[in-house]
Amino acid sequence: EPHAVNQHSSKCEALISRTKDFGNTYELIQSKLSSLRERLAAADGLQPDILAKKSQSDQFRVRSHKNCCPGLHQSKL
Numbered sequence: 001e002p003h004a005v006n007q008h009s010s011k012c013e014a015l016i017s018r019t020k021d022f023g024n025t026y027e028l029i030q031s032k033l034s035s036l037r038e039r040l041a042a043a044d045g046l047q048p049d050i051l052a053k054k055s056q057s058d059q060f061r062v063r064s065h066k067n068c069c070p071g072l073h074q075s076k077l
Helices: 002-043 050-068
Strands: none
Touching: 002 050
């Protein structure tokens, strides 16, 4: 019986740890979404021509990808 209690306790601790990790990840995602919404709102408006619009679009793609996957953009020595 003590083994079963210890096993149950370990499972509970693991669940609590995963729940905290989920909460931290959720907050990070919410923060990134908020930042993206702010950037989109700031960039809202007509662009003078198609090249300006494409440039703006490319900047969003690069920034969003770097923010999403920072490990992919670190230089490899």
